[in-house]
Amino acid sequence: MTRSAGTAAERDGETRITVWVALGANLVICVAKGVGGVIAGSPALLSEAAHSVADSLNEVFLLASVKRSRRPADKRHPFGYGKERFFWSLLAAVGIFVTGGCFSVFQGIEAFRSGGSESHKGYVIGLIVLFAALIAEGASLVRAVRQVRGEAREAGRSTTEEIRQVRDPALRTVLAEDSTACAGVVLAMIGMALHMVTGEVAYEAWASILIGVLLVYVAYALGKGARAQLIGEAADPAMQSEVRALLRRQPEIDSVTALLTMQLGPDSVLLAAGIDLTAGYDSETVEDAMVRIRDELKARWPELDQVFLDVTDAAAARRAAGREEAEHPAGA
Known part of the structure; x- marks a missing residue:
């Protein structure tokens, strides 16, 4: 099936809404995780706060990419500005790698070196914050998946196939971020719960490191895709x-x-x-x-x-x- 120019414009509008939903969720979650992490002294929670900071910055990049990529062609850019999407997607991948992945791994290593303990109140605060974050991240992920399903129906493909073939880097990045965020929150909750039960900070430290490794992998996958598109990827x-x-x-x-x-x-x-x-x-x-x-x-x-x-x-x-x-x- 083919897609009309009007449908492309509508899809851009859908993508903007999806990115705005993700940005709003991440800003609220970022503050909650940061405050909760400081109060609880939780490395896993602080690494999740860093993850949300990276995601929030990336959403700003993605909003800029959607707007700038639709500028009309001119003498300096006779083929238009469509590759702006790929450039900002690459910056988003770098942001996930540095702000999210590297900081999370650093937090985990620091937790191993310094040890640490949390009060019962700290555990409760941390788990409440993470549960709320999981709901917010899940809502944002549902929004992104609904858009992908709509595009899959339009293209006559299955949702799974559409996810593999998503060409809009803004939507692909939001989908990857929200999926990783949900997985990261679950890891942080498991690490904090095991720390609470056993008194061993190593569980939270490992959770933080695993979150960092997951973010580094996602950043690599997104960056690889953006690189292929920037240097001139062939059509389907x-x-x-x-x-x-x-x-x-x-x-x-x-x-x-x-x-x-x-x-x-x-x-x-x-x-x-x-x-x-x-x-x-x-x-x-x-x-x-x-x-x-x-x-x-x-x-x-x-x-x-x-x-x-x-x-x-x-x-x-x-x-x-x-x-x-x-x-x-x-x-x-």
Whole structure:
């Protein structure tokens, strides 16, 4: 199925709401975790507060990315600003790694070195804060999953498949952050509960370190995806196959000699195709055919907003290759 430009704009609106919900939840949770962590003297709770700080900063980055990526093309950026999404997503990944992951691991190591104990009141405060955080993070995660489900229905895919193929880095980052946040809160609660029962701070220290390792992995995965998109990732392989098949069905096209794509943004793809024309058509007919084919491609895939069809002479290329082989035979 294809997606219209109007649907893309609506999806941006949905993404903004999802990010705002995540930002509001993280700001409230961050304050609660920080105050609770100081009162309780809990390294796991403080590491979770650092996690929420990182998430809050990232949401600001993501809101900026959605707005800036929709600026129209200009002379300096003739293909538009769609890759702003990928750049800010990369910054968000760095933020998760440094502010969240590294600080959490540091908190865990410090807890091992210094030891520590908490009062019964501290345990109660910490667990209450974490339970409230789990509810808030869960609500934000539900919002993100609902958006992914809607896009999955629109694209005719399962929710699981859509999660794997989410191309909007803002939505992908929120989904990853909220999932990790829920897992992190559960780890912190387990660590604090075991500390309360056994009196051993090592359980909270290990919980803090595990939260940090989890955040580092998520940051790596998000950063890897953003890097691939920034340096020029190709469009979906299934879409490439369908485009090639459509071109081959055209009576004016004898063969498709090359087909290159690049993702310029979540809903923007560049297509450059080399085509060899069928003999017998005059220039005016060929020109009309090129216009018709471009229009058909864009009608079928609205995200193909940059289409370049390069007419080549495949027969000449094959003759040149034959002469090269005759002059320089293999093994000679």
